[in-house]
Amino acid sequence: MRHIISMLLENEPGALSRVAGLFSARGYNIESLTVAPTEDATVSRMTLVTSGSGEIIEQITKQLNKLVDVVKLLDITESSHVEREIMLVKVRATGDSRDEVKRLCDIFRAHVLDVTATSYIIEVTGTGEKLDAFLDVLDRRIILEVVRSGALGIGRGEKALRV
């Protein structure tokens, strides 16, 4: 099963490599991984999407908790949560496909960020599934480049993951 694990890491050099190294050393999957500073300058927030059986996920969270740089950790898929990912897609947009792509953008509430005579850059935000669906409906031949942020997640309600 797919799990989204959110972590607060000490903002130390090498903290990211400890997490990445743990996953490669123990043979766990990483589907996506994002890390960036938060409002608290001493920590970074990492969101890691992984998959595995219940036992494997239990080991992953235990092993991550053992890392000295991990301050707090939460498997946000264990309860109600919001998940978002951002994707930028560069497509060839000429002739009829200019209108067609624009219509698809409207349906997916995507934005065109940049326009040239022959291309668009489109921004789509949503769950991973929605982004996959958007790519599916695009004509593959016009896709020039795709860049995805990896998933971000946050639990619903007042309860917060913070130091």
Place this chain on the structure above:
Amino acid sequence: MELSGAEIIMQFLKDEGVEIIFGYPGGAVLHIYDALYKQNYIRHILVRHEQGATHMADGYARATGKPGVVLVTSGPGATNAVTGIATAYMDSIPMVVITGQVPTNAIGSDAFQEVDCIGITRPCVKHNFLVKDVHDLAVTLKKAFYVATTGRPGPVVVDVPKDVTHPDIKIPYEYPRDITMRSYSPVTRGHSGQIRKAIDLLLGAKRPMIYTGGGVVLDDAAEELRTLTQHLGFPITNTLMGLGGYPATDRLFVGMLGMHGTYEANMAMHNCDVLLAIGARFDDRVVGDVKKFCPGAKIIHIDIDPASIAKTVKVQVPIVGSVRSVLRDMNAMLAESSREPDRAAVEQWWRQIREWQSIECLRYDRTGPRIKPQYVVQKLYEVTGGDAYIASDVGQHQMWAAQFYPFDKPRRWINSGGLGTMGFGLPAAMGVQFAHPDATVACVTGEGSIVMCIQELATAKQYGLPIKVVNLNNGYLGMVRQWQEFMYESRESHSYLDSLPDFAKLTESFGHVGVRVEKPEDVEGALRDAFAMRDRLVFLDVITDPTENVYPMMMSGKGQNEMLLSALCRDRELA
């Protein structure tokens, strides 16, 4: 007090209570060595190879419970230390390794003797630190000792660039007495509800079994374990790492378990209905095939490390906590409880176990003109009165030492159980001797392992260590040869060691006493003579039977009830 970085390291080690460090100088640590020269409270042991330094610090830590401290230079100094760091990591040994690093402004430039020490050691340390500012040095060292010695212990590396230790940059120093780390707070006490559940299970058990590991030794919980076991009257087994955690000569002890454990210990594990696992991690060499492990047992697992619990084997009652505190709580609850264990059922269970014991699975053929390695270990036990510190290397001799030298006290059996590092024995024995100068210390080794760190004989001479090395020399990488005999139709691919040195002469050249022993009747006398020389290192090169195998054996992929017995025992095997 204004000190340079190098002086801070020395002063900090003193304030931390460190008395001895093991190291080897080099360019990146010259400032530190200069500060070392100018002080007289830290004793430095000059090794001959950085691997030796880490194993010595490791042996010192295993024998005392105090963290071992190592000082090595950057680049090759650090990489040579890695095997010893990984060895300590696998066996959860507290150690702090200070490595020199090229100056901060040269990091990343492929400078002379530069290596990414943090990157290289990351997977085999509990944690590591790069100190880029002298102002962080004392606090970082304190964190290193705190992390290394608390929770599940382990090695911590502190990488110190040369400019951080520069003698001209002096800053105020104060010993950071206490430290808190928001991201690191090991659990100590076990959950009382879980402990109560465990007690209920134990008191209801009909075929109980206690299985304990290195955690009992590391947490100095042998006394609490003895109280618990004797109150319950249950059979108990130790892992290779746990030997000495329970007195091996006690009637409740059924021997070591696992791949070369006793038949009775493994059979009792397989057939038990309640298993109490304490400070043990269900290692593959213990469990065998996970699917066949303890099929009818409810399992209680006490461990300081939550990640050790349910890692390979599912357990019904997990208890996260320090072994000693949990055992104390258990003993207190049992003392208050009016309920007793099911003595009748347990007596029945003991009858079954005695039947398994009647096979005498460790019997070996003593006839013949060649020296049997098991016999040497038995004589070593007799000659040392069973009270020596025994360090071993890795291979057949390690298993024979574990099987034939019953340890009654913790911290007496010093071996690389997890990583299985050949070359560990001699330097580890030296670390033990540094910790306990008056104790009897022996290293049981083989002609394969001993040459992997034999240069430390020079260190032993320099510091006058009277260790006794017992080299079980069968001319083969014996454990490799044994596996080749069992699994590769005796194709002895590169397991025969041609052109061995004359170990007696080699040892003499280092300034020690070397003796070659070739006949069974000479073994006891040679051992007695060796241990009578209280101020000399004596190397006994004992030529043993090259065909001898370690029995019994749980072959890989087999269950604990499927042990291969020696030919001598097979006729007695029970249906």
